Amino acid sequence: MSRGNERKPTSTKAIVLRSVLALGLALGCVNAVKREDFKTCAQSGFCARNRAYADLAKDTPQWTSPxxxxxxxxxxxxxxxxxxxxxxxxxxxxxxxxxxxxxxxxxxxxxxxxxxxxxxxxxxxxxxxxxxxxxxxxxxxxxxxxxxxxxxxxxxxxxxxxxxxxxxxxxxxxxxxxxxxxxxxxxxxxxxxxxxxxxRLRNKEAESEKLVDQGAQGEQEGEIQIEKSALELKLEENLWDERFKDNTDSKPRxxxxxxxxxxxxxxxxxxxxxxxxxxxxxxxxxxxxxxxxxxxxxxxxxxxxxxxxxxxxxxxxxxxxxxxxxxxxxxxxxxxxxxxxxxxxxxxxxxxxxxxxxxxxxxxxxxxxxxxxxxxxxxxxxxxxxxxxxxxxxxxxxASLVGTTAMPQSFAIAYHQCRWNYNTQQDVAEVDAGFDEHDIPYDVLWLDIEHTNGKRYFTWDDAKFPNPADMQLSLGAKGRKMVTIIDPHIKKDSGYHVSKQGTELDVYIKNKDGDTDFDGWCWPGNSNWIDFYNPKARDWWASNFNYDKYVGSTKNLFTWNDMNEPSVFSGPEITIPKDVIHYGNVEHRNVHNLYGTMFHSATAQGLTQRNETNQRPFVLSRAFFAGTQRYGAIWTGDNTATWEHLEIASPMLLTIGLAGVPFSGADVGGFFGNPEPELLTRWYQAGIYYPFFRAHAHLDSKRREPWLFGEPYTTQIREAVRTRYTFLPFWYTLFQEASVDGMPIIRPMFTEFPEDEAVFGMDDQYMVGDALLVKPVTKAGVTRSTVYFAGNEKWFDIKDYSVQQGPGAKEIASPANKIPVYQRAGTIIPRRERPRRSSKAMENDPFTLVIALDSKGEASGKIYLDDGETFDYQSGDYLLREFRVSKGVLSSHDIKPAGALAQGKKISEFVQRVGGLRIERLVILGSAGLKTVRVGDRTVSVSCVKTAGNHVCTVKEPQVAIGEDFSLQLE
Missing domain, CATH: 2.60.40.1760 (glycosyl hydrolase (family 31))
Structure with a gap:
């Protein structure tokens, strides 16, 4: 949630006025970013100096580095x-x-x-x-x-x-x-x-004396003073202090x-x-x-x-x-x-x-x-x-340096429903029931800042949420979870237990004097900020998630870290001053971009240690840096309900994934504003292919739960969300791959086709893993899309299995109920195709393998399965299998690394049970002559139809399990 930038008020009247202004900004009264609130390079002294140095080098003939x-x-x-x-x-x-x-x-x-x-x-x-x-x-x-x-x-x-x-x-x-x-x-x-x-670091007084001495010496010796160029003068600007609007950065060093x-x-x-x-x-x-x-x-x-x-x-x-x-x-x-x-x-x-x-x-x-x-x-x-x-x-x-993405719980990669704010416990119950009534699956319901007692984090508004634990248990009975927001600013209030303990433990960021606590303005009013560089502060913060401290929380409750850039309404550029001091006498300027990650880390620590059930945490963060992926997901911030913001989401998420943070998403529907039904529907159709899939809306936006726009939009959104759930086994396998080797989950086309120059600048379509090609519709009224099919193989539409041959761009139908999504020839994708209310309700469902044969009649794919909740996978309690079609044989074999199972560790009953779930269907694409499938001495019937230039062969009940070795002869 983005806010305004005003100086901290000093009177009751000013506080009221400031609150009204902040609310006005929050309610969308400003139509665009206030650029004047943020520096340009020319207003950032060190940037201007170094850029001037580059200009000097460019303007100097035969420039060489000194x-x-x-x-x-x-x-x-x-x-x-x-x-x-x-x-x-x-x-x-x-x-x-x-x-x-x-x-x-x-x-x-x-x-x-x-x-x-x-x-x-x-x-x-x-x-x-x-x-x-x-x-x-x-x-x-x-x-x-x-x-x-x-x-x-x-x-x-x-x-x-x-x-x-x-x-x-x-x-x-x-x-x-x-x-x-x-x-x-x-x-x-x-x-x-x-x-x-x-x-190089220098002494201000000594430098001033040096300049005076040089001037005096020049006068005495009659030296000719050469006038400095404008570029050379820029190299001496804003060296010792720097002013921006009403704030001065003291730059003591x-x-x-x-x-x-x-x-x-x-x-x-x-x-x-x-x-x-x-x-x-x-x-x-x-x-x-x-x-x-x-x-x-x-x-x-x-x-x-x-x-x-x-x-x-x-x-x-x-x-x-x-x-x-x-x-x-x-x-x-x-x-x-x-x-x-x-x-x-x-x-x-x-x-x-x-x-x-x-x-x-x-x-x-x-x-x-x-x-x-x-x-x-x-x-x-x-x-x-x-x-x-x-x-x-x-x-x-x-990834070997900064780490890979944390393996999430299985619910975290399903659908999340959020707005600022679901107002009451009754509101939560009605929204939850609405999903069931309209047969739309979801896994997580979110609460924004209004659920707290006066913006005091780790608390509840008792009037609005009188029984928060019961509310979470009710969701949990359906396999669903809840997320509440917790920000790094702590309301200054001696009667608020978190504020009081923070003061007693001395864990707040200090002013530039290094002694007094920094006091700024944010949602609760006057606030302090936790110093997460202090080990004592991190441990104390984590302890606040214990059930006896966060009263009303349960194991079904997870966390959203917002405003952690950190956002400070009264600060320069709506953030914290650079000259405030962290633990160890570290100036904030040195670590600014890491603050959000430190907060994210401490929160994940708290969720991990709060109970004895060995749960993986789920924490969403807005701010991020290299290493953030080790603690959870991020999103692209407070976007707007416009077609342009839908369009820009793809390159933003692809870029973030390339930089090592694959678990990311953009607010479906746009945070600010009110999307028309077509835009909202198209955003859902795109959002189901974001690694983090959450719908979110502003306090002042009209309610937009997926069924509120009526038909045909409810059906179109339902179909989109169900598609996400159908592919959850595939998504979960991609997350496991990312957690091991750092591969992005959604990938620019050039990562899969590195020699095809036509895709090097392409960001309006992308790959999910190495198997799915996705082309979002990002313009109003579009019913046909130009899709580029890379490589020399076929691509199969995931809905009707129609086929396209690469390479080359083709115009593809993209009617209101779908966007172009194609499975790449040579891949095998595991799916679960029974509609359920949540991912938890799917965990005993059978699997379908969709096999897209390449021109050689070959294909391969993987599936990863664990309990979806605990850290037991780290000691080898999981299944990792490869499916492969080669020389007319479909085989499954274990590819778990040797020694992955910890000594003395046994595969859990859960993983054994999941591995025993049957494969109920094989869908084989691109095989014209398939007639029977043999499993040992047993023959399984095959049904083949020709549709849109492609043979689609279906094998029902091959009587093999997802976690067992098998060989099926395709004849």
Missing amino acids: FQLNPSSLRLQKGIISGDLLNIQEEQLPASGKALSFELHLLDTEAVRVRINEVDPIKPRYDGVQDTVLIRPYGYSSEGQYERLSKDDNGVLSVKYGSEGQNTVKITSAPFKVEFLVNGVSTVILNEEGLLRFE GPESFGMDITFSGISHVYGIPEHATSLSLKSTRGPDAPYTEPYRLYNLDVFEYEIDNPMALYGSIPFMMGHSKNSTAAVFWMNAAETWIDVEKTNEDKASGLLSWIKTKKVTPTPTTKTHWISESGVLDVFVFLGPTQRDIFRQY
């Missing part, structure tokens, strides 16, 4: 190359004589880490992001996995590394540059443009930003750096004809009614970028949680000659290249480089 490595200092030892990095333009170095330290780590995953930090600074730079983001200490490449340092005739040092020696890192000392090559082809280059800039350019050589498409409401393939922010003039900003903010096609910062930040071309794939992770800006410029250049005239004369096709400029306000320069060679390798390498 940074040089001392070649004699370079060492390679145990997988780490280290050396001294000097800025030859600096007039004075620290006493050590070493301005910066350079380290390059060769990791055992074949990723590379580059770190640049100050040596002996006057104050230590913050270097704690790694302690939160990285999941464990990583290993280094052994000497057998890389060659010793070698030097060529130009003094360039090289090391070959990788399992097959396919990668090379070349280090140029003067000017400083690090180049990564794959099989001899340049792919990623650090500081190629010479934009490395490092604002002074300027400490840094920036560096990163080139993706031979690559014209780059992706990632969420969250932005923009295209999947990132648009240029620099250069001729750049669509954007502002850099992409990473700074978690509560942006009211965010605009689309805009690089403005939103709720989450992940500084991960992937580049892809037909010949190469690479990615970088800029591990920094401070405010960060990224410029993107796409160019065409000939690496061989560099002569534009020669290119024109010889008609040589120039090499596409993407140049990026990364700028962070504080911390250390810490970047990981991933060279694949495949995208799956990159996802695995990245």
Whole structure:
């Protein structure tokens, strides 16, 4: 929920006025984002300085980086190359004589880490992001996995590394540059443009004295004072304090930003750096004809009614970028949680000659290249480089550092119903009954802030919800759950037990003096914010979820973390001031983008330890950073009920998934406003293919439960939601895959078809896993859609099994009751096809296998099954099987890794029972001659029909179980 930005009132009348204004903003009285509430790069001092430095470099003929490595200092030892990095333009170095330290780590995953930090600074730079983001200490490449340092005739040092020696890192000392090559082809280059800039920490008083002395000396000696250019003057702006609107950032440590350019050589498409409401393939922010003039900003903010096609910062930040071309794939992770800006410029250049005239004369096709400029306000320069060679390798390498998505409970990937707010316990009962009455399945009902006693979290409004535990048990009897909202701001109230305990335990964020608790304005009025960097605060926060503390909660109750950017109505840019202090005397500016993740983590800890039933938690978070996926789901924030927001949801979710957070969704129907029936229906049809599937609406929006618009919309929405439930076994298997190797669940087309240049910029259709092609309808009145069918195989409509042959774009019917969704030839998808009221009610249902044969008559697929609730899967209590059709035989076999079952652990009765559930139907697509199916000596009849150019063969009751080995001869 996004809110306004006003200064904290100081009188009762002002409080009332502020409350009215906040409510007016919340009720949608403002029609678009208030851009003036949020900084541009020019208003962010460190961004402006570093961008000015880039302009200076561009305007200076034959510009070279002033940074040089001392070649004699370079060492390679145990997988780490280290050396001294000097800025030859600096007039004075620290006493050590070493301005910066350079380290390059060769990791055992074949990723590379580059770190640049100050040596002996006057104050230590913050270097704690790694302690939160990285999941464990990583290993280094052994000497057998890389060659010793070698030097060529130009003094360039090289090391070959990788399992097959396919990668090379070349280090140029003067000017400083690090180049990564794959099989001899340049792919990623650090500081190629010479934009490395490092604002070393300094003493404000000493610098002022120095400036005075220089001026006096110049006058005495009659020196000629050279007038500085406008660009050079910008390099000296807003160094020691900075004002934005009514707020002043004191910046007690002074300027400490840094920036560096990163080139993706031979690559014209780059992706990632969420969250932005923009295209999947990132648009240029620099250069001729750049669509954007502002850099992409990473700074978690509560942006009211965010605009689309805009690089403005939103709720989450992940500084991960992937580049892809037909010949190469690479990615970088800029591990920094401070405010960060990224410029993107796409160019065409000939690496061989560099002569534009020669290119024109010889008609040589120039090499596409993407140049990026990364700028962070504080911390250390810490970047990981991933060279694949495949995208799956990159996802695995990245996930080995920041972790994979937590395996959710099975209910969490079903349908969630939410609005701000379901008003009373009776309202909840009526909405629940409405789903049953209209035969629409759902699993979770949500309560927003109005369920509390005066915005006091962990409480209930007794008048509206007199028996919350009974309410949850009533839902639980149908296999359903409830979610309540809990935000990080705590109402200042000595009579409120959470507020009182927080004060007594001293767990709130401090003002810049480091002594007094920060006091800001949010939903409850004057509030304090929990300091989740304090271990004591995290443990205390988690303990508040215990049933004896969160009175009225049960094991059926889960949590929604909102407003955790953090959103502060009275703060600069509607967030917390940068100079407030966290545990360990850490300025907030260093960790801003991680705050929401820390909150998310502590809440997940609380739900995990609150009982003895071994439950997995479910926590939804609005703010996110790298590593958030380890704790739960996120969503794209407060969108709007417009066709444009439906359209932008797909590229936003694809981007977030690429950056390592696959469990994400967008509010179905749009949070703000009132969707017309067609828009709502189309959003449901798209939303069933979001990993996180939730309908949500604003307090001021009209009620829009799925049956309220009448026919034909109720039937169309029912059919869409039931389709989600039909595919739940497939979705659950994809989540298990993501939890193991970091693969996105919904995937851009280029991840499955990496050599097809037609899909590199495509974001209006996508893949679910490797098997389903989805093309949402995102325009009003559309009944036909252009769908691109990649590859040289067939695609089968999931409803009528009609067939399309790739490759190529075709116009496909998309009537009001469906959108184009196709199963890829060569895949097998497990389904459950009996309509039920919830996913829990389906757990004993039989399975259907839909087998789409490729041109060779082959197909494969997987199914993962566990109890859907506990952590027992971590000790091997699960089934993981592969189905395969090859040489006319459909087989099933166990693919659980050897030793997965913990010693002394037995497969639970639940998993055994689920594994014994029968396969009630085989649907075989693309087989023209199938007549019988033999299982041993038994023959099973086959019914085949021809529809829309495709043979659809159905085998009923093959008398095999989902969890057993079998071989079926297809004849």
